[in-house]
Amino acid sequence: MAMTVHCDIVSAEGEIFSGLVEMVIAHGSLGDLGIALGHAPLITELKPGPIRLIKQGGEAEVFYISGGYLEVQPNMVKVLADTVQRAADLDEASAQQAVQAAEKALHERGAEFDYGSAAARLAEATAQLRTVQQIRKKFGG
Numbered sequence: 001m002a003m004t005v006h007c008d009i010v011s012a013e014g015e016i017f018s019g020l021v022e023m024v025i026a027h028g029s030l031g032d033l034g035i036a037l038g039h040a041p042l043i044t045e046l047k048p049g050p051i052r053l054i055k056q057g058g059e060a061e062v063f064y065i066s067g068g069y070l071e072v073q074p075n076m077v078k079v080l081a082d083t084v085q086r087a088a089d090l091d092e093a094s095a096q097q098a099v100q101a102a103e104k105a106l107h108e109r110g111a112e113f114d115y116g117s118a119a120a121r122l123a124e125a126t127a128q129l130r131t132v133q134q135i136r137k138k139f140g141g
Helices: 092-107 115-139
Strands: 005-011 014-028 031-035 042-046 049-055 060-065 068-073 076-081 084-086
Touching: 005 060, 005 084, 014 042, 014 060, 014 068, 014 076, 031 068, 049 115, 060 076, 060 115, 092 115
Parallel strands: 005 076
Antiparallel strands: 005 014, 014 031, 014 049, 042 068, 049 060, 060 084, 068 076
């Protein structure tokens, strides 16, 4: 039997996952992280993108988060996300449209243009699209 750690993924909307996993793979502010049982305690910021859980038996489940924090304790991993969705619920066409709208907003600067907000929308839409494309590439469809 594989060594597991308890993982919770929560957002303001509530808890979306709680259970035992063999590994949590996330995109931290300083790069990708792979967290398994016995990992050193840490707290780090998470960038928008996929969170991949390797469950008992090797089954993978992927979530999209718009950013947040990861807390690691000896027997527990907690993802505190701004927003979270099951990656299977993401729509590639909608994500592509969001990327195009954000790129258009960056190029067509109006009188009340907020570059930081437009850049953040583009980064989030791009991360959603990247998540959908990674899943499609890995699992087909």
